[in-house]
Amino acid sequence: MKIPKPTVKRLGLYYRCLARYKEEGVNFVSSQDIAERLNIKPSQVRKDLSYFGEFGKRGLGYNVSKLISEIAHIIGVNKEWNVAIIGAGNLGSALANYPGLIKHKFRVVAIFDNDREKVGKKIAGIQVSHISELEQKVKDMDIEIAVIAVPESAAQYVAEQVEEAGIKGIVNFSPIKLRTKIPVEDVDITLSFETLAYMILKNSPVESEKEE
Amino acid sequence: MKIPKPTVKRLGLYYRCLARYKEEGVNFVSSQDIAERLNIKPSQVRKDLSYFGEFGKRGLGYNVSKLISEIAHIIGVNKEWNVAIIGAGNLGSALANYPGLIKHKFRVVAIFDNDREKVGKKIAGIQVSHISELEQKVKDMDIEIAVIAVPESAAQYVAEQVEEAGIKGIVNFSPIKLRTKIPVEDVDITLSFETLAYMILKNSPVESEKEE
Structure with a gap:
């Protein structure tokens, strides 16, 4: 069902x-x-x-x-999920430091980037790995979820690498619709701004969870 | 209606x-x-x-x-909205650099922090202001939306300052439920991870937009 x-x-x-x-x-x-x-x-x-x-x-x-x-x-919160973040920029760093994830049993265990300047640096206590190590680390560390926090232009390519590496699902922060066989959950930040704009314009909150 | x-x-x-x-x-x-x-x-x-x-x-x-x-x-996307980001950490920086916002007419025009080390630095071309300048800048720059990207412990206090400064609505990235009179749109990143976890466990995507 x-x-x-x-x-x-x-x-x-x-x-x-x-x-x-x-x-x-x-x-x-x-x-x-x-x-x-x-x-x-x-x-x-x-x-x-x-x-x-x-x-x-x-x-x-x-x-x-x-x-x-x-x-x-x-x-699925009675199990712990190992998470890899792809993209060690501001967004990836913010997510690695986000306390809500581990509180809900999503443990960031690896961060990847293709920028040699970022590889080796530590974010939230985790050393950034080169993207070429993805497949090995996914196996070794039993990583099931990947977060895509790379620029729009790289997102589809990264999604394919992630899928090939054996990741089971993607949380996608890029604004493009990814083509993959594994499940993807899109996080569209702009939609939240649009909902707020609507609430401000109407000068009253919309019903937060009205049944449709 | x-x-x-x-x-x-x-x-x-x-x-x-x-x-x-x-x-x-x-x-x-x-x-x-x-x-x-x-x-x-x-x-x-x-x-x-x-x-x-x-x-x-x-x-x-x-x-x-x-x-x-x-x-x-x-x-409300036929008008342009001026946005202030409160919190010049990784999340605030990521949002200031997020191209999706301006594409949808949400223009980040100011960034605030209470950390003197961050004040004066530039993020996405915008100089970080001290939070004490909030009210003046909201008036001068016609800022209507504030993004709360501060640690959980500071979120409610910041929300009150934002409201007093005349902001019309808040996009809240902190995990707490804010008490304000102005509309708040909560962005709960963990919920996206939970939805994905559910999809992985069931080994098939849930119906993305089934009518309820």
Whole structure:
């Protein structure tokens, strides 16, 4: 069964919301509780969770710990992922230093560049490797995810190298649509600016997660 | 009328898709044409565009130029936005150098930091200013959008300063939920990694834009 991408994205939000409830010592929550914290509709929460069977009990709500581990299993945060960053420029450096990644079990273990000036330098404690070492390091270090943080002109070529090296999926920060057989998640920063521009123009926030 | 956020985000995608059609000399497109390029359902395209009235004509499709200018008007890309980046670290530098922003009429005109070592240095041709100059520069340079690219611990304080300085909206790269009266668009990079992890685990891409 295929799950809509917006649902997958919301599962990450539910996971964090539930983790916070757990920290606060809360054992059971309703879809209403989750929805209120995230400013979405309870029916959306119930619909999203219904893709994965019946977790909740009428009147009692969801068991927080159980739901956390079910969602973690589904979205893959109960395992640790080794990540390589391709491109040791500002963006690559920012990502290597981004504390949110390791907090969510995405561990940056290698950084690659083709610029001999950058190779050998340390970013966030990791020595930058030449891109020619990619395939060997992917094998040796069990790297499954690559982040493409190179200029637009190099992105497709790098994506092909990454795929050949045995990487399983790409987080793509370049503005081009990559042609690959492995899954790609595009991060389009401009879209966030456009959404904000729309909110400013309308002088009121759009409904953050209205059901379509 | 409130428009769902996923629709607003897709309007940005439609805008780019239509711009490409225009470059290719195409004058009329169907919802099917747009949907195919973006790998979403034609019914989703029609539904999204229906929020803004009837643009298309049966049998003829949408007038590309007209639809571009209608969407541009709606999402606010027919005006240019002046942007300030708060935080002159790697992330701030990466954003200042990101060509996608100016291409979509978001012009970075100022960069602020509270670190005296960074103030005065140039990033992407812009001299870094001390954060104490924020209010004056916002007025002088007609800055409407601020990007928060500071460490988590400083984010809420910076957001308050930004709001007091008269900024109209925030793009927030910090992982905390900001408390402000002005609109905030959160950019959560970790969510992209989680979506990718899910796609890898399921060994097949999720439906990229399935209707919910």
